[in-house]
Amino acid sequence: MMYRISAIVLSLLAIVVLTPALGQTEASMSFQQVSTASLPYNVNQPIAYKIHLTNAMNSPMRYSVELEVGPDFTDYTASKRYTTDISLTARSAQDVVFDVNFRSPEMSRGAFGRWSTDDNDTSIWEKGWYRVLITPLVGSPVTLESYDGEPSLIKMVTVYRSPEVSPKMGTDADLYSYRIEVFSSADDAVTLQVAPEAIGPWKDCGSRNYTNIGGWQTLRWENVSLDFDFLKGWYRFVGRKQTEAFEGPFWPVEYEYSNATVAPKDGFSGSPFTYSLDFRGSKNLDVGLNIWDVDQNLFKLVEKKRYGNATVWQRLVWTGVMPSEAIGSEGASSYYFSFYYPGSESPLGTSREEEGKVNLGPEIVLIKYENSTVSPERGSAVARYTYAVDVSTALPVCDIELQTSEPGSGIWRSQGIATYNGDPRITWKDVAFGGDVAGNVSYRFIRVASPPTVYQGPTIFKESITGNVTPARGVMQVFPDSNNLNRYVYTIHIENLGNDSEYKGEIWVELLVKAPNSVWKAVGERKQYSTSNGNVSWVLKPFTDVEFLGPAEYKFLVNGVETAVFSGPEIVAMYKNLDYEDVSPGRYNYVAWVNGSVDMIADLIYSTDNENWKNLEDWKRYTGGSGWTRLAWEDKPGYRFYEVDIRFEEPVGI
Numbered sequence: 001m002m003y004r005i006s007a008i009v010l011s012l013l014a015i016v017v018l019t020p021a022l023g024q025t026e027a028s029m030s031f032q033q034v035s036t037a038s039l040p041y042n043v044n045q046p047i048a049y050k051i052h053l054t055n056a057m058n059s060p061m062r063y064s065v066e067l068e069v070g071p072d073f074t075d076y077t078a079s080k081r082y083t084t085d086i087s088l089t090a091r092s093a094q095d096v097v098f099d100v101n102f103r104s105p106e107m108s109r110g111a112f113g114r115w116s117t118d119d120n121d122t123s124i125w126e127k128g129w130y131r132v133l134i135t136p137l138v139g140s141p142v143t144l145e146s147y148d149g150e151p152s153l154i155k156m157v158t159v160y161r162s163p164e165v166s167p168k169m170g171t172d173a174d175l176y177s178y179r180i181e182v183f184s185s186a187d188d189a190v191t192l193q194v195a196p197e198a199i200g201p202w203k204d205c206g207s208r209n210y211t212n213i214g215g216w217q218t219l220r221w222e223n224v225s226l227d228f229d230f231l232k233g234w235y236r237f238v239g240r241k242q243t244e245a246f247e248g249p250f251w252p253v254e255y256e257y258s259n260a261t262v263a264p265k266d267g268f269s270g271s272p273f274t275y276s277l278d279f280r281g282s283k284n285l286d287v288g289l290n291i292w293d294v295d296q297n298l299f300k301l302v303e304k305k306r307y308g309n310a311t312v313w314q315r316l317v318w319t320g321v322m323p324s325e326a327i328g329s330e331g332a333s334s335y336y337f338s339f340y341y342p343g344s345e346s347p348l349g350t351s352r353e354e355e356g357k358v359n360l361g362p363e364i365v366l367i368k369y370e371n372s373t374v375s376p377e378r379g380s381a382v383a384r385y386t387y388a389v390d391v392s393t394a395l396p397v398c399d400i401e402l403q404t405s406e407p408g409s410g411i412w413r414s415q416g417i418a419t420y421n422g423d424p425r426i427t428w429k430d431v432a433f434g435g436d437v438a439g440n441v442s443y444r445f446i447r448v449a450s451p452p453t454v455y456q457g458p459t460i461f462k463e464s465i466t467g468n469v470t471p472a473r474g475v476m477q478v479f480p481d482s483n484n485l486n487r488y489v490y491t492i493h494i495e496n497l498g499n500d501s502e503y504k505g506e507i508w509v510e511l512l513v514k515a516p517n518s519v520w521k522a523v524g525e526r527k528q529y530s531t532s533n534g535n536v537s538w539v540l541k542p543f544t545d546v547e548f549l550g551p552a553e554y555k556f557l558v559n560g561v562e563t564a565v566f567s568g569p570e571i572v573a574m575y576k577n578l579d580y581e582d583v584s585p586g587r588y589n590y591v592a593w594v595n596g597s598v599d600m601i602a603d604l605i606y607s608t609d610n611e612n613w614k615n616l617e618d619w620k621r622y623t624g625g626s627g628w629t630r631l632a633w634e635d636k637p638g639y640r641f642y643e644v645d646i647r648f649e650e651p652v653g654i
Helices: 110-117 353-356
Strands: 025-032 047-055 063-069 078-089 092-100 128-136 142-149 158-166 174-182 186-196 203-210 216-225 232-236 246-250 255-263 271-280 285-293 298-305 313-323 332-342 359-364 368-377 379-380 383-391 398-405 413-420 424-432 439-446 455-461 462-468 473-477 488-495 507-514 521-529 536-540 550-558 566-584 589-597 600-607 620-622 629-637 641-648
Touching: 025 128, 025 142, 047 078, 047 550, 063 092, 063 507, 078 092, 092 255, 110 488, 128 246, 158 232, 158 455, 174 203, 186 216, 186 359, 203 216, 203 359, 216 271, 255 332, 255 359, 285 413, 298 313, 298 332, 359 629, 368 439, 368 455, 383 413, 398 424, 413 488, 462 550, 488 507, 488 521, 488 550, 521 536, 566 600, 566 641, 589 600, 589 641, 600 629, 620 629
Parallel strands: 379 455, 473 566
Antiparallel strands: 025 047, 047 092, 063 078, 063 128, 128 142, 158 174, 174 216, 186 203, 186 232, 232 246, 255 271, 271 313, 285 298, 285 332, 332 359, 368 383, 383 424, 398 413, 398 439, 439 455, 462 488, 488 536, 507 521, 507 550, 550 566, 566 589, 589 629, 600 620, 600 641
16 A cells, blocks of 8 residues: 655645655645735634644544654744644545644744844744644554754834824814824835714714835825714724824814923932922913933823812912933923813923923933032142032932143143042042143043033242252262262242242142253152242252263253253262272272263361361372373271362362
8 A cells, every 4th residue: 555645735834844744644735814914924823733634444443542742843942732632533634734833932032032032133933843743542653743944933013103193182173183193014005084972973984095114104195074973083003903092183272372381400419309380371271390310211291270260360270290310310490381171181282392302401410519628729720629519319428520621721731530429529639730830720520421510710920940059060979988078959949839828739849850861860869948048958969870961951850840951060080999008007099990971189178077078188189081091099097988179180179
């Protein structure tokens, strides 16, 4: 005998390729979905999997039928099994039907689950699979299976938004325009219906075709007449999905309003505000307050107030309104008013539409700053300043940055961050500015996106800083020594600093020196400068670890601000390797290496206390530019302290 599987073509059915099996059993698979004429099928509705089973034998047969279905042939973990038993008489056929719901938890997972729940994804899903095992009581099982993606699926999504009738007020003698925005995953024909009451009777006003599958499309109906009496009309749209009934148009009513206010002008999240409006109408109406919700970024209707004194002006007030309730929110809110027939949900009109704008306010802020100060209020560019401000905020802790802009700059520079942790007064100390600054400094406080207020202070005036070093030309010992020979005096003088009563800040000065082809180094101690004490000086040997002839340089750091660079001293002579040699008991040769850029004479000097010195009066001559030259003082007695006294043949500043 020959065993086969046949494919049956049915109206409105999707036919799949079958796999033959041995045995006198014939089977085929098809799909069907109610209200869907063709593929793809609606994933939101059950799909009938029809297995057409034929008993080709001359005797009755009982079968066990098992169906396994999955939406994704790349993921077999998402699947569901269905089973049933069926008995067929000899040479008879019957359909075995399983209703498959792809929204079941077993299948709505993985990539398919994400696709089926993503309203923005309007693509067709084509990864379905199934496997059928038909087991007769006698004979071989028959297997049907397919992994070709059938049946293809689509999400039948229909969304309506922005229904509108224009004009919003009119009579049965007027013509009206209607519109609705539609989004759908399939073609649709949408009908406009109008009625004098919410319950009807409904009148069809024509259909419009939706064709922009997977995108938004605006459908319009123009010059629509209402052939019924109404105080308030109704309209709706009917397609694959029916909208709710909307109010409008309304029988005309006159009204006017003025003096919209909100108080206070700013506040924190969770702060209550009061809104008000003067209103007058020809009939009793409801007036709604709509505010911009800073947290949700949308306008919302807060509350309707009843205007009950027709033809008379009435002050309407909304209290305890909060444009923001989330701690940490900030931004600008705004508001407008909408006007209704009593009990209506759709407005006759809004102040936003009629005026073409909304009312601004309040400002939702994270932080309020008060009583900002800078001390001193005026001073020099080398001064240090202290900024302070009182902080109010709903935040338990926050960081606030101080920024300053120097006169004529326009560039904001950070001066550090201070942390608010409950203490209302926060400060920034030791704030400094550039050395060449004069005029009014601007400053502000920054916390994330808070709109900053700009303050002024301090007023900075220019001072004149001069430096001096003596001697201007001199000798250098190229080795460390603590005696009082060959020392230099560096002095700083600051003019136009004011007086100590005017300037309360401290001024600290540091000395920096630089040899030719070298780097700057700090020498001496950091010293405090005051106008009452006058100049500040350092007496020291600036260079003991470097050899050079020529001019050196120096400058000062005044409260961390560098001054101009000054020239000096000019090193015209230096000596090193000062030593002695034993000649005989109690007698010594004293040796030094000397280098200079000018002609000079050198003598050995000695001391018993390293402070008071005497010349040996045994002068040695050196010709300028000769390089390092060994000088010796021979057969001399022993001295406790000895040094070299170098003098220029032309007296220069010594």
